[in-house]
Amino acid sequence: MEQEYTEDINFSDFIASSTHDMKNSLNIQIGFLEELMGECRNKIDAAMLDRLGHTIYEAGRMNVNLIQILSLYKLGKSIYPIDIAEQSVRDVLEEVVLQNQSIMGYKGIEVAVACAENCYWYFDRDLISGVLINALNNAYNYTTDKIRIVANINAGMLELRVEDNGRGYPPGLLQANVDDSKGISFSTGSTGLGFYFSSKVAGMHRNGDKQGRLTIENGGTYGGGCFVLNLP
């Protein structure tokens, strides 16, 4: 009956604890940088402001990655405090867009949200926000100038689509299953982490015998890349 719960420290524990520490430092940095940007918005020239904006963007990307690594570690150990609760889908989508607004504005990308006001669904707010931020980050890299997030409920599933008007996903990526790690490449900088995290999170959402899933496709309203999350 008595089980041993003292965990022996191993490599992944070290990675997790230092990731945590890095995330804290990074958050302080981001806070300072945003303060700085607010203070000098009207005092420095556009090129410098641009560079500052890009620095914040890169720091934000790092933060997203660190959060994903930490969440995956906790999910793997079943110690993530998962909280599947009813959410206003529109509020969550609007918040995600808000969080990326300055960056999108900086590159002149227009982001639209298509979601009914009374659309409520059940999911872990932080995990799904993380997935959507990751999708927006991808779309940011691939789009020409438009991104659209669409929410619909059909047949007992919530479908969230992040569509862009870029050239779409390369055929190799479309063929590969998103939850295997074919995307990892140290040379191109594509870590595959985002897709892996997103499909893990999708799969953690269950209702009865239905399970969440992640797919990618080309097409949609703009004919570009589409990141499609289905949640039961």
Added chain:
Amino acid sequence: MATSLKQSSTLVIDDFQSMRAMLSSFLKAMGVAKIDNAATAKEALALLAAKKYDIVVCDYNLGQGQNGQQILEEAKYKNYIGYSTIWVMVTAEKTMDMFMGAAETRPDDYLLKPITEALLEARLSKLIEKKRSLQPIEDAVSAKDYIRAISLCDELLKTQSTSTQELQRIKSDQLMMIGDFPAALAYFESIQLIRSMPWAKTGLGKVYFMTREYAKAKAIFQEILEENKMYLEAADWLSRTLDALGELEQAQSVLTRAMTISPNAALRQKNLADLAYRNGAFDLAHTSYEKAIKLGEHSVHKSPSAYSGLARVLTAKNDPTEALRVLDRSRGEFKNDPDAALQTAVIEGMAYQKLGQREKARAALDLAEGLMAGQPGNVSTTVAMDMAAALFKIGDKDKACELLESVVKNNHENAGVIGMVGAVFDKAGLTEEGGELIKKSTAEVVGINNQGVVLANEGRFEEGIDLMRKALQVLPNNDLMIANLCGMLIGLMSRDGKDDHLLLEAREHLDRVRLLNPNNKKYNTYMNMLSKLASLPA
């Protein structure tokens, strides 16, 4: 309550100057004029005590001392803030205790760092809107008009303008509150049919626990934990259920596991200590009480019973000297707290007895006796049992019997307590005499109750009420008698018209009934009748 963000008076709590400055500048940019800052828990609590805030933005991790959650708990406990205050916790990472604690001490929302101004503004505006839509329900709850709160929930659920889940949770809380267990069961089941949710499933288990269907409750709580071992509310309930089933060792190991997952829960740590003591696992009880004391240091859950528990186990482990030292500490920590003084005095009596210092033991128990007489409604059954056992040991049989008699009279329908009283008599070698006393005391209470019922049936409510009020001065914890008094107050008002004082008295009595015995059969009926009376025109 603030009607808009701009008019809100706000408080920012963060230990980092740069974070405070940033959050304040965000609020300023939103047009908020009244912004206060606090760097420590102490500063924050002083401000909260002195001023009414509409919005509090609080960092969870404040370094040494109290964390954000503990400030929230203390502010709620001391009534510095009410339901209408919006409390937003800022945190680097999500932890379970932020949304797993008791509903009334959960923050309204939490924000993960890094925070942007736009995000903070969006959340705050949504929260103001939500508070406003739920305010009528909250008003009904604080007026203890739970029936009205339920019907308000039903109305809002029909409009679908607010979150369904929030309303479902409030409604189910009220159903549990009024003790309408069949309705609560049906409600939780209907929610579960659409989507299995840990909170609703836990609710189902709680209903089974309340209706004493422990085997069913156990299976449900175990299932929840298999699906999500982080859902520790289910662990607490599973442990209570196992305790009720007499499976003390399993109850203990469930809490032991829960403590490894969330090592900072003071209340759970103390429950574990109590269980371990009753289990005879004195070493575990010893370390658990010590941890509970340490964890409770900065919290409103700091309790004298953790100290007296530690002293009790030390006495049991043949270290009465150390026990006395712990009791000294307790006295220093809880000055002017009569309940603490009583617990301390009782265990002190036990410790001196163990040391063979009869006179000092005698003096401690005399002191305890005086303290008991001064707060008759406030003496817990555990303390009374401890005291009786100590009195038997010291040879004061008459006083022990007298005390146990009052325990029986206050709990004459509670089989569990009566069993415990019997056990104290058994230990003292007085099985037969104890049995007689239990029988006689029970008959006496039944007699008074019957007399009251006769008066009520004859419409002599005033006389009946008088009789019950007098009896309750001696038997303040008898839920059956309190419920009967309530029935007479309702009878009187049904005949002569409603009276606000009597309504309030009846509501207070009913609250006490629920506290003493959540299974009291009349509670729900009287609750409904009071609600109908209250809604009548004066």
